[in-house]
Amino acid sequence: MHTIITKTFRYYRLLFSALVVLTFLGVIFMLSHTAVAASNQENRHDASEHIITLHDDGIDKGFITKKTTLREALKEQKIRLDSLDRTEPGLDEKLVASSYQVNVYRARPVVIRDGSAETKIITSYRTPKQIAAQANMALHDEDEVALTPSNDPIEDGAAEIMTITRATPFTFDFYGKSQPAYTMARTVGDMLKEKGVVMGINDEITPAASTPITSGMSVRLWRNGIQTLTLDEDVAFPTKQVASADQPIGYEKIETPGEAGRRTVTYEINMQNGVEISRKEINSVTTKQPVEAVKIVGTKPNGNGLTKAKGVLMFTDSNGVTHRETYYDLPMNRVMQNCGAGGYYTVRSDGAKIDTAGYVIVAAHLGNYPRCSVVETSIGPGKVYDTGGFAERHPHGFDLATDWTKGDGI
Numbered sequence: 034m035h036t037i038i039t040k041t042f043r044y045y046r047l048l049f050s051a052l053v054v055l056t057f058l059g060v061i062f063m064l065s066h067t068a069v070a071a072s073n074q075e076n077r078h079d080a081s082e083h084i085i086t087l088h089d090d091g092i093d094k095g096f097i098t099k100k101t102t103l104r105e106a107l108k109e110q111k112i113r114l115d116s117l118d119r120t121e122p123g124l125d126e127k128l129v130a131s132s133y134q135v136n137v138y139r140a141r142p143v144v145i146r147d148g149s150a151e152t153k154i155i156t157s158y159r160t161p162k163q164i165a166a167q168a169n170m171a172l173h174d175e176d177e178v179a180l181t182p183s184n185d186p187i188e189d190g191a192a193e194i195m196t197i198t199r200a201t202p203f204t205f206d207f208y209g210k211s212q213p214a215y216t217m218a219r220t221v222g223d224m225l226k227e228k229g230v231v232m233g234i235n236d237e238i239t240p241a242a243s244t245p246i247t248s249g250m251s252v253r254l255w256r257n258g259i260q261t262l263t264l265d266e267d268v269a270f271p272t273k274q275v276a277s278a279d280q281p282i283g284y285e286k287i288e289t290p291g292e293a294g295r296r297t298v299t300y301e302i303n304m305q306n307g308v309e310i311s312r313k314e315i316n317s318v319t320t321k322q323p324v325e326a327v328k329i330v331g332t333k334p335n336g337n338g339l340t341k342a343k344g345v346l347m348f349t350d351s352n353g354v355t356h357r358e359t360y361y362d363l364p365m366n367r368v369m370q371n372c373g374a375g376g377y378y379t380v381r382s383d384g385a386k387i388d389t390a391g392y393v394i395v396a397a398h399l400g401n402y403p404r405c406s407v408v409e410t411s412i413g414p415g416k417v418y419d420t421g422g423f424a425e426r427h428p429h430g431f432d433l434a435t436d437w438t439k440g441d442g443i
Contacts, residue, residue: 084132087112090139101128103135115140119157142191144183145170148199153191161195175200175215175227201246206253209262209302209309214252220245221252230254237307255307261315262302268294270323274407274414276391280331282413285351291326294319330414332391334383348431350409357430358411359423365394365434368419372405378434385412386434392416394434398424 085106087094098106104124107114114120117140122133140157145168158164161178165171172178177198183189200215207230218224222242225232232238235257240250270291277284299316302309346358365386369376374388381387386394393415395408402408402417409415410431423430 083128083130085135086133087135087137089137098128102126103128103133112137117155117157141193143180143193143195144189144191145195145197147197164195165197170197172197173200173215175217177217201248203246203249204251206251206255208254208256208260210264216246218246224252225254239307253307255304257304257306259301259303261299263297263299265320266296266298268296268319268321268323270294270326272326272328274328274330276332276414277329278332278391280329281333282331284329284331284333286329287326288329289325289327292324294323295321332381332387332393332413334381334385334412346411348409348411354429356410357427359430359432360435361396361421361432362435365418369394371418372416374418380436383412384436386436388416388418390416394418396421396424396432396434397430398428401428 081099082097083099083106085096085098085103087096089112094110096106096110098109100106100109102125103120103122106128107120107124114124114137119138119140121136121138138157138159140155142153143156143164145152145154145164147170152168152170154164154168156164156167158167161180162172164180165178177200178195179198180193180195183192183194186192198217200217202213202215205212205214216224216227218227220242221238221240221244224246225238225242232254233256236254237257238252238254240252270293272291275288280286296317296319298314301313301315303311347355348358349355365378366376369378369388372388378386378388378394381393388394391414392407393410393413395402395410395415395417396419397408397417399417399420404417404420406417407414408417408431410433412433415431415433419432419434421432423432
């Protein structure tokens with residue numbers, strides 16, 4: 034009997050436990066179903082609606098709109114903006130998100146006092162740098178600028194005053210790099226502290242640290258001994274001359290403007306008592322390649338034939354270099370093997386011997402004017418093919434190949 038009762042008790046206990054578990058699972062299912070239903074209900078929010086929270090000069094306002102731009106949404110709410118008022122985001126930005134925080138910056142008059150000059154502008158900007166930019170005023174990092182409420186808005190005609198205290202301009206030669214600089218410091222020593230410059234044991238400065246800073250003065254800091262100096266320098270652009278037989282001699286036109294390149298150069302310099310004793314380039318990296326200029330030059334004779342009677346002519350080119358020009362008449366087939374000319378040349382109508390590109394054949398000092406380089410002459414652009422004994426006596430002299438002795442075309 035006892036065994037039967039025990040078994041019965043165990044049976045009902047297991048049945049009760051199963052009921053509890055099933056009840057718990059049912060509750061979990063119902064809660065999950067309710068959460069999913071709520072989520073689905075939330076996701077059915079109209080995607081074309083945008084919640085706008087507007088912050089307008091300390092006044093906050095919220096509204097819902099279906100407009101596609103902020104401009105349209107504000108117009109819908111009858112919120113008026115003047116032409117110089119600003120908003121963030123912009124008025125014409127497309128509204129695509131579900132909610133936006135919008136700031137409205139109302140324009141107001143601001144008086145700018147820059148030394149003895151006074152300017153009044155209407156601006157929606159809130160920072161001195163933005164206000165100065167709108168007024169086309171340059172600010173240096175060292176300038177002190179204060180934007181404060183006016184003590185007398187009626188007298189000033191504005192509720193805010195922006196006062197600019199200008200830093201003193203001077204030239205600072207900083208270990209060989211000379212550059213314009215500005216400071217609010219009173220002395221040279223204070224200026225060094227302001228800029229965080231700590232002088233080394235071999236450093237010297239002029240004028241002395243106790244010297245008052247004045248507008249336009251030069252301050253020079255250098256280090257005695259061997260040191261390195263890295264500078265950014267321009268790289269001159271080359272100019273390619275293109276001969277044009279359709280244009281008269283003397284005609285020049287820039288077909289393609291050139292553009293200077295840039296390079297970073299490191300020098301080893303020796304300074305003693307502020308004087309540079311020597312400088313040697315130890316490294317150079319081109320950071321921007323120069324762009325070649327193209328210049329069209331005329332080669333068409335002007336009708337004045339060459340004659341021996343001209344003798345020696347002094348000609349100054351566009352770079353200000355004066356050349357002693359003479360003429361010679363020899364067969365040019367041999368020298369015309371240079372520069373890819375293939376031995377060919379012709380005689381121009383004025384008697385000048387020219388290559389197939391129209392350049393006058395020139396003999397020159399090859400150390401100053403390398404073979405195949407293009408040069409200016411009094412009778413048009415020339416190309417250096419030859420040299421001669423005259424070149425040592427006249428390093429900038431040109432001997433121009435002509436046909437004025439025999440007139441035989443060679």
